[in-house]
Amino acid sequence: MASGRKFYVGGNWKMNGSHKSIDEIVSFLNAGPLDPNTEVVVSPPALYVEYARKKLDAKIAVAAQNCYKVASGAFTGDISADMIKDCGATWVILGHSERRNVFGESDALIGEKTKYALGAGIGVIACVGEKLEEREANKTTEVVFKQMESIIANVSDWSKVVIAYEPVWAIGTGKVATPDQAQEVHDQLRKWMAQKVSADVASKVRIIYGGSVSAGNCKELGQKPDIDGFLVGGAS
Numbered sequence: 741m742a743s744g745r746k747f748y749v750g751g752n753w754k755m756n757g758s759h760k761s762i763d764e765i766v767s768f769l770n771a772g773p774l775d776p777n778t779e780v781v782v783s784p785p786a787l788y789v790e791y792a793r794k795k796l797d798a799k800i801a802v803a804a805q806n807c808y809k810v811a812s813g814a815f816t817g818d819i820s821a822d823m824i825k826d827c828g829a830t831w832v833i834l835g836h837s838e839r840r841n842v843f844g845e846s847d848a849l850i851g852e853k854t855k856y857a858l859g860a861g862i863g864v865i866a867c868v869g870e871k872l873e874e875r876e877a878n879k880t881t882e883v884v885f886k887q888m889e890s891i892i893a894n895v896s897d898w899s900k901v902v903i904a905y906e907p908v909w910a911i912g913t914g915k916v917a918t919p920d921q922a923q924e925v926h927d928q929l930r931k932w933m934a935q936k937v938s939a940d941v942a943s944k945v946r947i948i949y950g951g952s953v954s955a956g957n958c959k960e961l962g963q964k965p966d967i968d969g970f971l972v973g974g975a976s
């Protein structure tokens with residue numbers, strides 16, 4: 741971390757949890773002394789967003805894990821950014837690799853969702869990342885920049901966006917990117933942002949890393965100059 745960017749740590753609980761397990765995590769988080777220089781966000785499944793929000797200390801923010809691109813309507817099973825806001829959460833994760841790869845979400849749809857969520861007043865944790873075969877074919881930046889194109893075209897206020905670089909091969913595999921591997925992509929992303937958006941946005945936007953982050957490896961990763969925090973799955 742560097743340059744005055746506030747460290748950002750998100751816990752993505754994915755499709756896990758119950759009232760009981762959330763109670764346990766909440767009491768741990770509420771009791772724990774949190775570093776005032778770190779923004780802490782937890783992301784429960786949608787059904788528990790409001791429950792977690794009501795129980796958590798105000799210093800901990802809540803994110804939904806996904807939402808659709810409009811306020812309301814005939815979209816069975818989905819939720820909107822307006823509902824997330826109404827339930828007291830302030831962030832939404834969009835473009836997570838599981839949304840892209842398990843549910844087939846396209847770059848274009850993720851862009852539209854980003855635009856809508858920001859317009860509705862919800863911050864966006866925008867996820868990008870390459871698959872193993874793409875990395876092995878030296879296509880990491882090509883893939884990540886293409887995913888970023890649809891995001892940057894839809895951002896109105898960069899202060900409400902955090903970029904999460906999550907290489908697909910590192911998610912849930914225990915195979916964490918080395919600090920150098922992650923730093924290399926974060927640095928390339930920041931340089932690309934400077935060209936495509938502005939030097940000011942590139943220097944201010946938080947780029948966090950996700951993929952098998954744990955208590956054991958986070959310190960070394962977090963010392964890299966362009967790693968501004970984490971999105972943690974299993975270990976959260």
Ligand SMILES: O=C(CO)COP(=O)(O)O
Pocket residue numbers: 752836906910911912913914950951952953971972973974975
């Ligand atoms: O997908 C992730 C966070 O969004 C990372 O998951 P793991 O930490 O379980 O690898």
